[in-house]
Structure formats: structure tokens, C-alpha cells
Amino acid sequence: MSKKTKKINYETSVSDLEATITKMEQGDMSLEDALQSFEEGIRLSRECQQLLAEAEQRVTLLTADGEEDFLSDD
Template identity: 55%
Template sequence: MPRKKSPPDFEKTLAELEALVEKMEQGDMSLEESLKSFERGIQLTRSCQQALQAAEQKVEQLLEDHGEPEAFDNPDAG
């Protein structure tokens, strides 16, 4: 049975996307390279969005299961 592909690491994906954008902004790419990079950027953006949505759903589920967190009193503040 094939193993399920694990989701890419959010921070690595975001770093790759940022590097790609920086490279594209330099303007030294051919049209074909730019199109390939743009396509890869769309894939990376979607991956990041999915990871953020999954994290948001997890937080919402935790809050639903355990209630809203209470604010902590900071005795050193004031």
C-alpha cells in the first residue's frame, strides 16, 4: 500500500515562493522561464493557503472543544 504523501512544510514552501518572486522581480528571465516560474508560484501559493486553512480549522476545532482561552493576568504589567 503506498504511503500518503505528507503535506509540504509551510515555512519551506513560503521560502521557496519568496525566492521565486525575488528572482522574477529581477527581470532577467526569458518569457518561457517566467511562465514556468509563475505556474510554480501559483502552486506554492495554493499550498500555503491550504496549510493556513488547515491550521485555522484545527484552531477553531480546539477552541470549540475546549472553549475560548481566558486572558492571562500579567502581574509585572502596569
């Protein structure tokens, strides 16, 4: 049985990133735990950046299509 691909959700990723940051700011972690949390934070940050880039690309495509439709009506 194959593993299902986890659907990434921006709001969940941001919430997880905030929780990771809060945990790290408390300062009571071992070095190993801090490094793992840092790695998780970097992963979540990249995930959020990717989701925002994809959303921006979709908006750009949608507005470009709308502009072409608008211009072709003339």
C-alpha cells in the same frame, strides 16, 4: 516501489515562494522561464493558503472543544 508523498511544510513553501518572486523580479528571464516561475509561484501560494486554512480549522476545532469542556463543567 511507490513514491513517498512529500510532506508539505508551510515555512519551506513560503521560503520557496519568496525565492521564486525574487527571481522573477530580477527580470532577466525568458518568457518560458517566467511562465514556469509564475506557475510555481501560484502552486506555492495555493499550498500556503491550504496549509493556513487547515491550521485555522484545527485551531477552531481545538478552541470549540475547549469551550464545550468549559461550559459542561458548570
